[in-house]
Amino acid sequence: MTEIVAVDIGGTNARFTIATVRDNGSIDLGEVITLATHAYASLRSAWAAFAARIGRPLPKDGAISFAGPVDGAVLKLTNSPWVLRPELIPSVLGLDRYELVNDFGAVAYAVTRLGPNDMRHLCGPDEPLGDTGTISIVGPGTGLGVAQLHRDERGVTVITTEGGHIDFAPLDRLEDQMLERMRERYRRVSIERLVSGPGLVNIYEALAAVEGRTVPLGVDDKKLWQLALSGSDVLASAALDRFCLALGSVAGDMTLAHGAWAGTVIAGGVGARIADHLPISGFAGRYTAKGRFEARMTKIPVKLVTYDQPGLLGAAAAFAEKHLR
Ligand SMILES: Nc1ncnc2c1ncn2[C@@H]1O[C@H](COP(=O)(O)OP(=O)(O)OP(=O)(O)O)[C@@H](O)[C@H]1O
Numbered sequence: 201m202t203e204i205v206a207v208d209i210g211g212t213n214a215r216f217t218i219a220t221v222r223d224n225g226s227i228d229l230g231e232v233i234t235l236a237t238h239a240y241a242s243l244r245s246a247w248a249a250f251a252a253r254i255g256r257p258l259p260k261d262g263a264i265s266f267a268g269p270v271d272g273a274v275l276k277l278t279n280s281p282w283v284l285r286p287e288l289i290p291s292v293l294g295l296d297r298y299e300l301v302n303d304f305g306a307v308a309y310a311v312t313r314l315g316p317n318d319m320r321h322l323c324g325p326d327e328p329l330g331d332t333g334t335i336s337i338v339g340p341g342t343g344l345g346v347a348q349l350h351r352d353e354r355g356v357t358v359i360t361t362e363g364g365h366i367d368f369a370p371l372d373r374l375e376d377q378m379l380e381r382m383r384e385r386y387r388r389v390s391i392e393r394l395v396s397g398p399g400l401v402n403i404y405e406a407l408a409a410v411e412g413r414t415v416p417l418g419v420d421d422k423k424l425w426q427l428a429l430s431g432s433d434v435l436a437s438a439a440l441d442r443f444c445l446a447l448g449s450v451a452g453d454m455t456l457a458h459g460a461w462a463g464t465v466i467a468g469g470v471g472a473r474i475a476d477h478l479p480i481s482g483f484a485g486r487y488t489a490k491g492r493f494e495a496r497m498t499k500i501p502v503k504l505v506t507y508d509q510p511g512l513l514g515a516a517a518a519f520a521e522k523h524l525r
Pocket residue numbers: 209210211212213267340341342343396397398421422425426468469470473
């Protein structure tokens with residue numbers, strides 16, 4: 201049995217726990233303690249605050265999920281003054297071994313550990329994800345995360361990508377019109393301009409413009425999500441329907457590009473929020489509408505992550521994969 205300090209560092213919160221990797225390889229997470237990043241000067245002081253809450257010496261193994269690229273000498277957290285220098289992590293945090301992964305990469309690692317109760321079936325055959333081969337993970341949150349998970353006899357490989365920045369491809373007349381409107385604001389309209397938390401606002405404003413309606417510009421995205429999910433505003437509901445269509449299209453595109461015949465997984469904070477809406481939306485129709493590949497697309501299981509701490513579980517899974525295999 202190995203204990204690991206696992207932390208999931210986002211722009212707003214850092215979530216800490218002690219993860220236990222059992223001898224059979226399974227991972228349990230302990231109590232999750234959430235600290236506001238802005239309340240601490242650095243990861244080191246948040247780490248110390250977590251240690252004080254735990255009340256015993258922390259394990260010497262660490263798994264860190266970080267909301268930003270993890271391939272430089274100095275890592276800067278978006279929307280926070282925290283800076284990480286991977287070289288100094290062992291001495292500063294008192295660790296013998298550690299693993300550092302990008303936050304969406306952690307979600308991909310988490311997929312290797314999630315059971316049927318941690319995911320909801322969306323479309324395709326109602327069977328588990330393939331345990332070998334390639335899986336696409338697509339997660340709308342503050343942006344649009346895209347990762348590729350590959351498993352074979354050599355183990356697990358996770359490739360994080362910048363798939364959220366590919367071009368938005370309209371598929372019907374209304375999307376043509378939405379693209380035209382969005383192009384007035386953005387030189388190039390990437391798929392993340394629609395399929396992300398803030399993307400709902402862009403869709404809403406574009407639909408309003410198409411209908412010739414005046415809506416206040418720059419409406420708060422969280423409020424708009426509430427309106428859309430409650431169904432209390434016609435245009436916000438229409439924007440949510442369009443969001444689900446665009447998510448279906450891009451999830452299918454990523455699956456084709458990755459050759460992800462073992463499955464497609466929808467994750468991200470927004471994914472979880474639309475868990476009840478996605479199955480009754482046009483998502484599945486758009487996911488499979490890939491011309492000559494339509495029949496093949498219907499054979500791929502598509503799931504939605506409902507597990508609440510994929511970042512922590514995934515960080516611990518990445519550590520286990522690297523150090524405990
Ligand atoms: N009630 C809500 N609270 C916060 N965000 C919401 C809410 N409803 C919808 N959203 C949308 O979800 C987006 C945040 O997504 P998510 O929860 O995945 O965050 P994230 O990308 O994981 O970032 P972080 O964990 O660093 O906060 C926001 O940009 C917002 O548009």
